[in-house]
Amino acid sequence: MSHTTGSAAVTGVRQARKRRTRQSLLDAALALLEEQSLSGLGLREVTRAAGIAPTAFYRHFRDMADLGVALVEESLGSLHATVRANLAATVDSERRIAGTVELVARLVREHPAHVRFLARERHGGVRPVREAIGGELDRFAVEVAAELARLPEASDWRREDLLMLARLYVDLMVTTASALLAAGPDAAAGERVEEEARRRLRLVALGSRHWPG
Amino acid sequence: MSHTTGSAAVTGVRQARKRRTRQSLLDAALALLEEQSLSGLGLREVTRAAGIAPTAFYRHFRDMADLGVALVEESLGSLHATVRANLAATVDSERRIAGTVELVARLVREHPAHVRFLARERHGGVRPVREAIGGELDRFAVEVAAELARLPEASDWRREDLLMLARLYVDLMVTTASALLAAGPDAAAGERVEEEARRRLRLVALGSRHWPG
DNA sequence: TCGGTGAGCTGACAACTGTGCACTGACTGG
DNA sequence: CCAGTCAGTGCACAGTTGTCAGCTCACCGA
Structure with missing residues (x-):
């Protein structure tokens, strides 16, 4: 339990950064999906467009399907x-x-x-x-x-x-x-x-x- | 006996065979498309399911898109x-x-x-x-x-x-x-x-x- | 009967895929 | 301050992909 000082800034630099690259993955995927469908979209393709290494993808999504569900929510x-x-x-x-x-x-x-x-x-x-x-x-x-x-x-x-x-x-x-x-x-x-x-x-x-x- | 000259068979054995494998390509593609979409379907995947060599695909369709249009017509x-x-x-x-x-x-x-x-x-x-x-x-x-x-x-x-x-x-x-x-x-x-x-x-x-x- | 046609095959090519492993280094909580 | 966490990297691997060139050989029309 957090009996901390009660500061308002709970975000943390780290989590913010993670959310930013996660968002750039979503953006890159969405852009690529204008001309093809999800089942034909490659993991490497997305990470390349997002500017990160392929394996870093797994830090955010298990699958392309997982990313797709996130896109639906968004x-x-x-x-x-x-x-x-x-x-x-x-x-x-x-x-x-x-x-x-x-x-x-x-x-x-x-x-x-x-x-x-x-x-x-x-x-x-x-x-x-x-x-x-x-x-x-x-x-x-x-x-x-x-x-x-x-x-x-x-x-x-x-x-x-x-x-x-x-x-x-x-x-x-x-x-x-x-x-x-x-x-x-x-x-x-x-x-x-x-x-x-x-x-x-x-x-x-x-x-x-x-x-x- | 077997080769009657004035037969009504306009088809020709050759063209008939070609149409048959073309049809088996269409059938195989349709079956594979139950669980994915066309832009994620591979040429080799289709020919494998149809039981022919990959390059024979080009004898019937230029593209997967071409095959897709044929499927629409069908x-x-x-x-x-x-x-x-x-x-x-x-x-x-x-x-x-x-x-x-x-x-x-x-x-x-x-x-x-x-x-x-x-x-x-x-x-x-x-x-x-x-x-x-x-x-x-x-x-x-x-x-x-x-x-x-x-x-x-x-x-x-x-x-x-x-x-x-x-x-x-x-x-x-x-x-x-x-x-x-x-x-x-x-x-x-x-x-x-x-x-x-x-x-x-x-x-x-x-x-x-x-x-x- | 015979030369031509063309459907389908084989082998090979470079390019690309998803994923495992070990690593770095900036951030974090105590 | 320091040990631990973890987002992101680099390299490597085995498979798969689309496509090219050249071959075979059953069929075709004449």
């Missing part, structure tokens, strides 16, 4: 709060739709490599990474369902229908993100994708307003 | 007619929905490796393969839109809304296919996925019946 971990805030913010349907699409668009604009990684490895060749992404997306769906349940017009929905709708929304946003990636840097093409995404959401919202038929 | 090429027939068959909405989901389910059941390959390489690390899959899916969307246009209730739809709806349907079926793969061989889990897919389609059909709001 890509998706901080997003839950954002999504939750966005959903809770507005009640008006049209505003909610516009805000959600804008959120996805900004995510793709600001972190294209992360999004590309997720799209690629969601069904990729490395099981632990696949499962990490899938689990994270499931968590998103549950959170979205919880927010949907707070809307008055969903008060009489069955729980499973609510989850179905939430998962549908999540899937729509994921495919929107990949479509935005595929559209590339062309602003006009990106705007077309966003507009189509909004229309899709409008259609689904319209359907759910008349549910269950 | 996986998706024959599907257009099936989809078209399925859509044209029934007019009743509920029957159409059930039939479509059943078609996807059967596809996954009968050709799981092909479907897995498509899901994996749709956003995978090999550009030509990505583009081949994307182009094929676009063609599907156009075909679906053409079939939708024949329905009386869609007579007053704008062309772009029709395409939006068609693309939505295609994306829904693609995500349904991956979900079925993820569900694995468990029949109960598969049935749950199918039921949710039907509900999704019902919701979308409901929304489109009230379009544009």
